[in-house]
Amino acid sequence: MGDLIDLVLLAMLAITALQMIFLKDLFAVVMLFGIYSFLSALIFINLDAVDVAFTEASVGAGISTVLMLGTLALTGRKEKKSSHSSILPLLVVCITGAALIYGTLDMPPFGHPNNPIHEHVAPRYIEESPKEIGLPNMVTSVLASYRGFDTLGETVVVFAALIGVLALLGVRRQEENDVPESGFKAHHVLHVVARFFIPLIILFALYVQFHGDFGPGGGFQAGVIAAAAFILYTLVFGLSRAFAVVGPKFLQALASIGVLLYASVGFFSMYKGGQFLDYSKLATDPIVGQHYGIIIIELGVGITVFAVMLSIFYAFGSQAERSNIQ
Amino acid sequence: MLEQHLATLPILLPLIAAPITLLLGRSLFLWIFATAISALACYFSWQLLAAALTESVLSYAVGGWPAPWGIELRVDAANAFVLLAVSALSTLVLIYSKDSIEKEIDSSKHTLYYTAHLLCLAGLSGILLTGDAFNLFVFLEISSLATYTLVSLGSDRRCLTAAFRYLVMGTIGATFILIGVGMLYMNTGTLNMLDLANRIDIYESNRTINTGLAFIMVGVSIKLALFPLHMWLPAAYTHAPSAVTAFLASTATKVAFYVMIRFIFTIFGWNYVFEEMGMDLILMVLAIVAIFKCSYMATVQSNVKTVLAYSSVAQIGYMILGVSLVSVTGLMSGLIHIFNHALMKGALFMAVGAVFYRVGSVDINAFKGLGKQMPLTMAAFTIAGLSIIGVPLTVGFVSKWYLVTAALEQQHWVVAALVLAGSLLAVVYIGRVIEAAYFQKPPASRDSNQVKEAPWLMLAPMWALVLANIYFGIDTSLTTEAARSASEWLFQTSAIAAASSVEVSQ
Numbered sequence: 001m002g003d004l005i006d007l008v009l010l011a012m013l014a015i016t017a018l019q020m021i022f023l024k025d026l027f028a029v030v031m032l033f034g035i036y037s038f039l040s041a042l043i044f045i046n047l048d049a050v051d052v053a054f055t056e057a058s059v060g061a062g063i064s065t066v067l068m069l070g071t072l073a074l075t076g077r078k079e080k081k082s083s084h085s086s087i088l089p090l091l092v093v094c095i096t097g098a099a100l101i102y103g104t105l106d107m108p109p110f111g112h113p114n115n116p117i118h119e120h121v122a123p124r125y126i127e128e129s130p131k132e133i134g135l136p137n138m139v140t141s142v143l144a145s146y147r148g149f150d151t152l153g154e155t156v157v158v159f160a161a162l163i164g165v166l167a168l169l170g171v172r173r174q175e176e177n178d179v180p181e182s183g184f185k186a187h188h189v190l191h192v193v194a195r196f197f198i199p200l201i202i203l204f205a206l207y208v209q210f211h212g213d214f215g216p217g218g219g220f221q222a223g224v225i226a227a228a229a230f231i232l233y234t235l236v237f238g239l240s241r242a243f244a245v246v247g248p249k250f251l252q253a254l255a256s257i258g259v260l261l262y263a264s265v266g267f268f269s270m271y272k273g274g275q276f277l278d279y280s281k282l283a284t285d286p287i288v289g290q291h292y293g294i295i296i297i298e299l300g301v302g303i304t305v306f307a308v309m310l311s312i313f314y315a316f317g318s319q320a321e322r323s324n325i326q
Numbered sequence: 327m328l329e330q331h332l333a334t335l336p337i338l339l340p341l342i343a344a345p346i347t348l349l350l351g352r353s354l355f356l357w358i359f360a361t362a363i364s365a366l367a368c369y370f371s372w373q374l375l376a377a378a379l380t381e382s383v384l385s386y387a388v389g390g391w392p393a394p395w396g397i398e399l400r401v402d403a404a405n406a407f408v409l410l411a412v413s414a415l416s417t418l419v420l421i422y423s424k425d426s427i428e429k430e431i432d433s434s435k436h437t438l439y440y441t442a443h444l445l446c447l448a449g450l451s452g453i454l455l456t457g458d459a460f461n462l463f464v465f466l467e468i469s470s471l472a473t474y475t476l477v478s479l480g481s482d483r484r485c486l487t488a489a490f491r492y493l494v495m496g497t498i499g500a501t502f503i504l505i506g507v508g509m510l511y512m513n514t515g516t517l518n519m520l521d522l523a524n525r526i527d528i529y530e531s532n533r534t535i536n537t538g539l540a541f542i543m544v545g546v547s548i549k550l551a552l553f554p555l556h557m558w559l560p561a562a563y564t565h566a567p568s569a570v571t572a573f574l575a576s577t578a579t580k581v582a583f584y585v586m587i588r589f590i591f592t593i594f595g596w597n598y599v600f601e602e603m604g605m606d607l608i609l610m611v612l613a614i615v616a617i618f619k620c621s622y623m624a625t626v627q628s629n630v631k632t633v634l635a636y637s638s639v640a641q642i643g644y645m646i647l648g649v650s651l652v653s654v655t656g657l658m659s660g661l662i663h664i665f666n667h668a669l670m671k672g673a674l675f676m677a678v679g680a681v682f683y684r685v686g687s688v689d690i691n692a693f694k695g696l697g698k699q700m701p702l703t704m705a706a707f708t709i710a711g712l713s714i715i716g717v718p719l720t721v722g723f724v725s726k727w728y729l730v731t732a733a734l735e736q737q738h739w740v741v742a743a744l745v746l747a748g749s750l751l752a753v754v755y756i757g758r759v760i761e762a763a764y765f766q767k768p769p770a771s772r773d774s775n776q777v778k779e780a781p782w783l784m785l786a787p788m789w790a791l792v793l794a795n796i797y798f799g800i801d802t803s804l805t806t807e808a809a810r811s812a813s814e815w816l817f818q819t820s821a822i823a824a825a826s827s828v829e830v831s832q
């Protein structure tokens with residue numbers, strides 16, 4: 001049954017991808033991207049990788065779609081005709097595809113329990129992590145503790161993305177006061193619904209943030225969901241009112257603080273005589289120390305991801321507002 | 327306490343300094359702060375190299391988890407040597423950039439420049455020091471994103487197209503590396519480099535691992551701009567701000583070259599890559615074509631930054647050629663050339679940036695008559711240019727010497743002759759600029775009172791590099807010792823990994 005579901009989902013994935021290539025309407029392409037991510041998330045669920053599925057759904061289908069729509073607001077929704085010949089790219093794609101298929105020939109059998117990935121490092125994660133780290137969710141143990149340095153790196157990647165967007169677009173507030181108010185002022189239904197939903201979304205984000213130790217979730221997903229709540233607010237009530245709630249400068253500082261919070265846990269464990277990011281040294285009981293460490297670094301991740309996502313949206317939004325005025 | 331954590335410091339210092347610079351946001355203090363951090367990182371990498379040369383390997387388990395469960399930082403002579411070059415160049419470029427970016431980058435973006443520079447340094451240091459294949463990918467992402475940002479900071483609108491092209495090519499490269507690492511993980515169940523090396527050897531002609539190798543090699547080749555995957559490089563180097571070009575040209579592609587060496591020698595083993603897969607021949611052909619095609623392209627450009635960019639692709643050809651000879655001396659010449667090329671290209675791009683600072687153009691016509699008007703800058707350009715050509719008493723000669731020796735050791739007479747012939751093309755493209763500067767009159771339109779010597783904060787790091795070009799060209803003990811022990815070490819680890827896997831399989 002599982003295989004059948006996989007096959008159907010993969011077929012739908014392929015159809016969506018092909019459709020994206022041939023469509024000229026970029027708005028539809030962005031929507032298909034969202035669908036593509038949701039389909040991938042479903043495949044991950046079928047593979048029992050719920051944490052990955054959750055991330056894919058919130059990041060891939062959720063925030064990326066919103067940010068791509070934000071880009072379309074700046075660029076226009078029709079694909080321009082390319083003047084380049086497409087023969088060489090087609091050739092490259094075919095060779096790459098053939099190489100990938102060739103690479104699957106000696107792949108370990110799908111889902112077999114004796115595969116190398118199940119036999120080498122994984123047994124320790126599965127058997128020892130409840131004793132060494134004490135979290136029910138092993139994915140969080142691996143992500144935040146065993147491979148915490150990678151996660152610090154990923155957080156910095158998100159931060160680097162912010163630097164890139166700021167360098168290209170910047171966030172400048174309108175000086176003139178006669179700027180036409182953006183947002184949907186006259187849509188009372190939207191206002192009421194948004195007011196009702198935004199607190200719930202934020203509450204859910206907090207739940208995901210602090211429940212990551214026990215179930216799927218954690219800083220990345222929580223940050224994205226919290227950012228979604230504020231993006232909804234911005235869309236409905238306009239950029240200037242959103243700036244009054246959280247200003248762009250404050251957000252940039254927040255993005256830095258998240259990274260610094262994460263790193264400071266590492267430095268504190270160095271100070272306590274451990275290696276960098278050795279949470280066991282944070283408290284007298286190593287398990288308690290691991291717990292403290294993971295909660296704080298997840299918070300750092302959440303803060304940075306939230307601040308960066310919202311900042312990027314602000315950058316798109318203020319750019320679009322500026323070009324509307326001109 | 328610092329002793330114990332030495333291996334982490336060159337990564338962590340710039341990594342946390344980057345968000346702090348964004349918080350600070352005041353220009354003069356920022357410049358001092360960023361330079362000081364980079365200088366500290368350089369000091370610690372110096373210490374690391376000294377430690378690596380005496381103790382041969384330093385291992386640091388991040389988070390206190392032993393490899394392969396946790397992430398390991400692993401310092402040996404090879405990466406400590408490259409790290410020293412990268413952090414030293416970063417410091418000199420930061421000193422240089424105070425005046426340079428004043429002219430080339432909008433003042434509202436200065437904070438972002440320093441943040442992106444520090445992020446890039448942190449990423450490059452992470453790539454160099456990590457002993458974990460996936461961790462390498464993470465740091466590759468940090469440095470790449472920072473690099474795209476740096477390129478896009480130029481005041482010229484064309485830098486945006488250049489940055490976008492670089493972004494697309496770079497992302498494809500990174501994705502290929504990720505696919506390759508994924509294939510390795512699928513077959514071995516580990517990400518630690520040494521562990522990977524031990525477990526890959528058990529397989530004989532596994533098609534998935536072969537494909538993984540192919541993807542990694544192509545991905546890394548895009549990153550290091552190996553011909554014919556170099557198309558992103560000339561545009562990016564031409565339109566980026568001068569300080570950025572000086573930094574990237576002397577570090578980014580070199581670190582990618584190091585990644586290639588790491589994958590070939592430490593993870594896959596040179597026996598497998600060269601003897602079974604026959605990659606040495608492919609690399610040698612591509613390297614030779616790169617040397618000639620791109621040196622020729624350099625001779626016909628009118629923008630001096632483009633000339634030097636094409637020259638960089640050709641120089642990467644020399645490094646790859648050294649590796650493709652599959653000998654200790656060949657690899658050593660590649661490693662020495664990482665260091666030496668950083669010295670000469672850094673100086674050359676700084677000189678060109680100084681010309682832009684005063685004249686406002688880097689077209690070859692703008693160089694006319696500058697020999698008199700900016701004597702120190704043009705003297706620096708000339709000496710570094712001679713180094714690129716490979717004149718004795720400069721570092722360029724040392725690199726070429728070992729490369730030719732390595733070729734002759736294996737009776738590759740043709741290769742040795744081609745290396746020397748390649749130098750002649752360098753005479754042409756460097757000579758054109760020098761001829762314009764010293765033997766032609768300045769254009770009448772230029773106000774000769776306006777054009778004077780560059781500010782000393784630009785001259786000082788430039789001349790530091792020029793003097794290093796001469797110093798390391800005469801006293802070669804440090805560079806050759808470090809490169810030789812690195813190269814011997816890399817061949818050794820390959821052999822050790824192969825031997826231990828034989829034990830496992832028996």
